[in-house]
Amino acid sequence: MLRDYIVFLARAFVLSFSGSRLFYAWMALLTVVAAIGGHVFCRQLVDGLELTGMTDQISWGVYIANFTFLVGLAAAAVMLVIPAYIYRNQDMHDVVLFGELLAIAAIIMCLLFVTVDLGRPDRFWHMTPYLGKFNFPSSMLAWDVVVLLGYLLVNVHICGYLLYMKYLGRKATPLFYMPFIIISIAWAVSIHTVTAFLYVGLVGRPFWNTAIVAPRFLGSAFTAGPGILIIAFQIIRYYMGYQISDRAIHTLRNIVTASLLINLFLLSCETYKEFYAASSHSSSARYLFFGLEHLGHYYGKLVPWIWTAVLMQLAAGIILIIPPVARKIVFLNIACVLANIGIWIEKGMGMVVPGFVPTPQGTVVEYAPTWSETLICLGIWAFGLLLFSWMLHLAVPIMMGKFSFRDRVGVATEAESKAYAA
Amino acid sequence: MGGLIMYLYSFAGFPVLVSALALLMCSVSCSSFQNQAAATALYERPQALQPYDIAPVRGPTRALRLHRDGDEYPCTSCHEGFTGDLGQAALEGEHNNLTFNHGLNLRCLNCHNPANPDTYVYHDGSEIPGDTPTRLCAKCHGPHYHEWQIGIHGRSNGAWSAGLGPQTVLDCVQCHDPHRPSFQPIEPEPPPVLTRFDLPARQGHAHAE
Amino acid sequence: MPNDSDDPSRTGSSSCRADPGQEGMGRRELLKAGMGTMAALATLAGVTAPLLSLRDGPSLDEFLQRHYTQLTPEMMEKILARIEHEIAFRYGVKTSVRDYKPIPDVEFAYALNLNRCNGSRRCVYACMKENNIPLDHPEQAYIRVVELDNDSLDLEEGNVLYNHDQVPQEGKYYIPIQCQQCRKPPCTKVCPVQATWTEPDGVTVIDYNWCIGCRYCMAACPYEARRFNWSRPKFEPEQINPDMGYLSNRIRPRGVVEKCHFCLHRTRQGKNPACAEACPTGARVFGNIRDPKGKINFILKNKRVYILKADAKTIPRFYYFFDR
Numbered sequence: 001m002l003r004d005y006i007v008f009l010a011r012a013f014v015l016s017f018s019g020s021r022l023f024y025a026w027m028a029l030l031t032v033v034a035a036i037g038g039h040v041f042c043r044q045l046v047d048g049l050e051l052t053g054m055t056d057q058i059s060w061g062v063y064i065a066n067f068t069f070l071v072g073l074a075a076a077a078v079m080l081v082i083p084a085y086i087y088r089n090q091d092m093h094d095v096v097l098f099g100e101l102l103a104i105a106a107i108i109m110c111l112l113f114v115t116v117d118l119g120r121p122d123r124f125w126h127m128t129p130y131l132g133k134f135n136f137p138s139s140m141l142a143w144d145v146v147v148l149l150g151y152l153l154v155n156v157h158i159c160g161y162l163l164y165m166k167y168l169g170r171k172a173t174p175l176f177y178m179p180f181i182i183i184s185i186a187w188a189v190s191i192h193t194v195t196a197f198l199y200v201g202l203v204g205r206p207f208w209n210t211a212i213v214a215p216r217f218l219g220s221a222f223t224a225g226p227g228i229l230i231i232a233f234q235i236i237r238y239y240m241g242y243q244i245s246d247r248a249i250h251t252l253r254n255i256v257t258a259s260l261l262i263n264l265f266l267l268s269c270e271t272y273k274e275f276y277a278a279s280s281h282s283s284s285a286r287y288l289f290f291g292l293e294h295l296g297h298y299y300g301k302l303v304p305w306i307w308t309a310v311l312m313q314l315a316a317g318i319i320l321i322i323p324p325v326a327r328k329i330v331f332l333n334i335a336c337v338l339a340n341i342g343i344w345i346e347k348g349m350g351m352v353v354p355g356f357v358p359t360p361q362g363t364v365v366e367y368a369p370t371w372s373e374t375l376i377c378l379g380i381w382a383f384g385l386l387l388f389s390w391m392l393h394l395a396v397p398i399m400m401g402k403f404s405f406r407d408r409v410g411v412a413t414e415a416e417s418k419a420y421a422a
Numbered sequence: 423m424g425g426l427i428m429y430l431y432s433f434a435g436f437p438v439l440v441s442a443l444a445l446l447m448c449s450v451s452c453s454s455f456q457n458q459a460a461a462t463a464l465y466e467r468p469q470a471l472q473p474y475d476i477a478p479v480r481g482p483t484r485a486l487r488l489h490r491d492g493d494e495y496p497c498t499s500c501h502e503g504f505t506g507d508l509g510q511a512a513l514e515g516e517h518n519n520l521t522f523n524h525g526l527n528l529r530c531l532n533c534h535n536p537a538n539p540d541t542y543v544y545h546d547g548s549e550i551p552g553d554t555p556t557r558l559c560a561k562c563h564g565p566h567y568h569e570w571q572i573g574i575h576g577r578s579n580g581a582w583s584a585g586l587g588p589q590t591v592l593d594c595v596q597c598h599d600p601h602r603p604s605f606q607p608i609e610p611e612p613p614p615v616l617t618r619f620d621l622p623a624r625q626g627h628a629h630a631e
Numbered sequence: 632m633p634n635d636s637d638d639p640s641r642t643g644s645s646s647c648r649a650d651p652g653q654e655g656m657g658r659r660e661l662l663k664a665g666m667g668t669m670a671a672l673a674t675l676a677g678v679t680a681p682l683l684s685l686r687d688g689p690s691l692d693e694f695l696q697r698h699y700t701q702l703t704p705e706m707m708e709k710i711l712a713r714i715e716h717e718i719a720f721r722y723g724v725k726t727s728v729r730d731y732k733p734i735p736d737v738e739f740a741y742a743l744n745l746n747r748c749n750g751s752r753r754c755v756y757a758c759m760k761e762n763n764i765p766l767d768h769p770e771q772a773y774i775r776v777v778e779l780d781n782d783s784l785d786l787e788e789g790n791v792l793y794n795h796d797q798v799p800q801e802g803k804y805y806i807p808i809q810c811q812q813c814r815k816p817p818c819t820k821v822c823p824v825q826a827t828w829t830e831p832d833g834v835t836v837i838d839y840n841w842c843i844g845c846r847y848c849m850a851a852c853p854y855e856a857r858r859f860n861w862s863r864p865k866f867e868p869e870q871i872n873p874d875m876g877y878l879s880n881r882i883r884p885r886g887v888v889e890k891c892h893f894c895l896h897r898t899r900q901g902k903n904p905a906c907a908e909a910c911p912t913g914a915r916v917f918g919n920i921r922d923p924k925g926k927i928n929f930i931l932k933n934k935r936v937y938i939l940k941a942d943a944k945t946i947p948r949f950y951y952f953f954d955r
Contacts, residue, residue, distance in 0.1 A: 030675065035674050038679075038747060039678045039680070039681065043687065045681070046864065048860070048861055048885045049861050050861040050862035053619075055616075055617035056770065056771075056855075056858050056859055057617060058615065059846040109790075113844075118846070118847070119859065119860070120843045120884075121843075123844075126698075126824040127823055132698070132824060133825040133826075135822055135823050135825045138820050139820065139847070141821065141847050202850055202851050203817055203852075203853055204817065204940070204943060241833055280785060280787060294787075295792070336742070358787055360784035360852070360854055361618055361854070362789045365617055464719050464723055464725040464867065465871075466724075467866035467869065473757075474753075474909050475753070475757075475909065476909055478911075573918075574926050574929060576913040577907075579908055580902065583901070583919060583922070584917065587900075596912075597913070605912060607798060607799060608911060609798075610750055610752050610793075611753060611755060611756050612794070613752075613792045614755065614770060614791060614792070618768065621767070621768070621770070
């Protein structure tokens with residue numbers, strides 16, 4: 001049995017490097033971008049975080065912003081898992097694995113974004129329980145590491161198990177994956193809630209210290225994740241020949257529509273509170289939406305960004321709530337892209353940076369990522385896409401039955417494989 | 423089975439990757455660090471060097487003295503003793519460079535001893551030696567004197583508690599000019615820069631030293 | 632891409648071709664694999680090339696060093712010797728790095744007289760010199776002095792960049808802000824590795840050899856008291872204060888967080904902190920809050936005492952008070 005698994009790994013390795021020209025070009029492009037990111041990260045290891053645009057006042061920047069967005073993408077897999085496994089929706093059942101693979105890639109990107117943000121990545125081991133000093137359960141960051149690794153573990157297990165069973169041509173035993181599916185549903189909600197609590201739990205940052213952050217995060221996550229999957233499904237269908245029904249895409253569309261409306265509603269609740277009952281705690285929101293005047297200077301780098309984000313989400317919302325328009329795949333795609341960019345801005349930089357402005361001592365400092373930071377971010381995104389493409393490259397042939405134990409064994413030993421299956 | 427192996431691998435993979443990177447950093451820096459043990463002569467800072475200025479704003483406690491042409495001389499070299507009422511108008515000659523702004527207390531002999539100009543005078547006419555002006559101030563400024571005794575008015579240097587080591591407590595006149603006792607404005611140190619991007623070197627200017 | 636729509640079958644067959652069951656790899660495949668490996672190695676070399684110029688990475692001993700609370704006195708001796716050696720090597724200065732322990736029955740507290748403070752910033756620069764903060768990096772100073780209008784307590788209306796010929800200015804008052812040494816510190820709570828904690832004498836410290844540099848504590852601090860070492864500090868030898876404490880003013884490595892520690896290396900030896908030493912107006916009062924007859928308790932009982940951001944319920948050990 002172990003031998004079969006090793007052979008599977010070897011064959012998967014070979015398959016990883018065989019594909020069309022387009023596949024090679026795509027993977028090579030991603031590798032180059034990821035390698036550039038890796039190179040700049042090595043420079044950052046040598047010169048320190050001085051290379052970034054972060055300061056003592058704005059001590060988190062675009063790394064943590066991307067981290068926050070990606071935790072949402074990872075959590076969004078649950079929006080496929082629930083219909084597929086709880087409501088036994090057959091269309092979703094065919095594609096749920098892609099959502100989980102996206103979650104795996106997103107979590108790994110999250111961990112990379114946390115790593116590049118550390119001042120001392122060489123001391124990562126201090127977080128290991130027993131070996132180091134893991135401040136659990138006091139620190140929300142400790143919680144975050146636990147839930148992210150746990151979620152990664154659960155999803156790798158589910159995907160690995162289901163794909164390997166499919167490869168062997170055997171029926172998966174529900175006992176080996178259903179409990180993990182149930183766990184993953186609760187866990188998906190928890191990873192994004194914990195990430196929200198990371199911000200919410202800070203008494204000195206009124207912009208974050210509001211109960212609505214976790215629901216907002218979930219709302220935006222369940223918009224962004226399925227939105228990306230709608231586009232990914234079309235790519236898989238077109239380039240890899242895997243049949244994904246339009247019904248699956250339209251189920252996702254309904255999820256995106258509902259989540260986007262909820263997200264916009266929560267955003268408007270937050271802005272109402274910030275601006276109608278404007279107190280000194282509203283300064284961050286004022287900075288975000290209108291800019292701040294301090295000591296005769298105007299600070300408003302984020303203003304165009306946040307209005308772009310709001311308008312993009314509104315436009316996506318309008319497209320989505322007009323059914324005849326939203327059913328057209330082109331408009332659906334436009335809506336998904338608009339919603340994703342909008343959310344990436346709103347819950348990334350639009351969430352992280354204003355929390356630091358104005359500073360607790362009342363000064364105003366602005367932040368803009370440097371080239372190094374941008375390249376490292378692009379590198380991590382490229383690496384994540386590389387990972388996702390690679391996983392799809394293996395998973396799709398397995399799911400289509402084109403890469404299986406049987407075709408290795410060949411016709412001569414078909415009896416043997418039947419014995420296996422029995 | 424397959425899932426087990428795969429997820430064990432993927433769980434361990436990330437920490438292993440990070441640790442490997444860290445070890446690589448170690449080995450690179452170790453080699454440069456240990457090959458050159460510090461053999462060169464080391465700078466040793468002189469013990470007595472006070473790295474920051476703790477001098478009081480008005481210099482050390484002075485006995486009652488006047489200055490002219492660099493010499494200091496006792497009041498008795500001119501005054502045998504004061505007689506009569508010396509009002510505010512008496513600030514002339516040697517004293518005309520005095521700025522006199524001490525609230526309602528504007529009469530010289532409220533403080534200076536008419537019998538012995540080198541000393542001060544107490545309410546009952548008794549003498550306060552010229553080198554202990556603090557007792558003179560205590561005549562009127564009782565609450566401040568009390569707080570000074572406790573250690574919360576004025577600065578004390580050295581130990582934060584008397585039992586822990588030597589303490590230097592500043593006298594009233596080391597901060598306050600008796601003739602115009604309000605604390606005089608001073609020049610502040612340069613303002614901070616908020617971030618490293620605001621540093622002069624980063625702004626393209628030469629460093630002003 | 633039209634020729635890709637039937638691609639999966641091709642991948643399937645190509646994987647079959649490379650099967651061990653078939654005849655071994657052809658020369659072309661071998662060449663391709665070799666070239667691929669070369670390309671991968673070249674990429675790896677390109678990616679990691681900058682690491683060759685790394686000069687201040689941790690030594691193996693530092694890498695494996697345990698948490699402060701797990702160190703035996705013997706281990707600490709070795710660590711202190713190593714740190715002295717490192718500073719000698721990197722900065723050419725003979726220093727003495729000690730691990731000063733809390734004095735029993737002492738809990739430090741600070742009181743600052745807002746009527747007296749005239750905003751001269753002497754404390755800021757004394758602190759920088761005492762605590763080995765490079766003088767050409769004034770953004771790193773632990774103390775910032777906020778200038779406010781007499782009629783306002785709102786820090787957002789304040790100005791830390793005031794640059795007058797003389798202070799105090801008419802109608803203004805000044806609040807120096809540094810670490811408030813909270814009794815309920817939000818910063819220690821959030822640290823994922825317990826690299827920062829509150830000592831028995833009430834001072835929140837950081838183990839610079841344990842901090843991973845995530846900067847969560849900086850986000851958590853309601854007083855903006857914490858600073859990060861974005862790069863390695865640079866000094867001339869004569870700028871370095873050679874009397875160093877492990878938890879206080881030793882030269883910090885790059886990539887860790889630092890902040891005011893009430894000059895532990897001084898105060899645990901009974902001496903005043905540098906800021907109190909240098910204050911020209913005597914606005915700063917430092918003492919032991921457990922001494923009922925001490926200075927701090929006199930102020931708490933007899934003055935109008937103001938706590939910065941009392942609504943955050945961090946319960947600082949740093950008090951501001953007014954005479955009048």
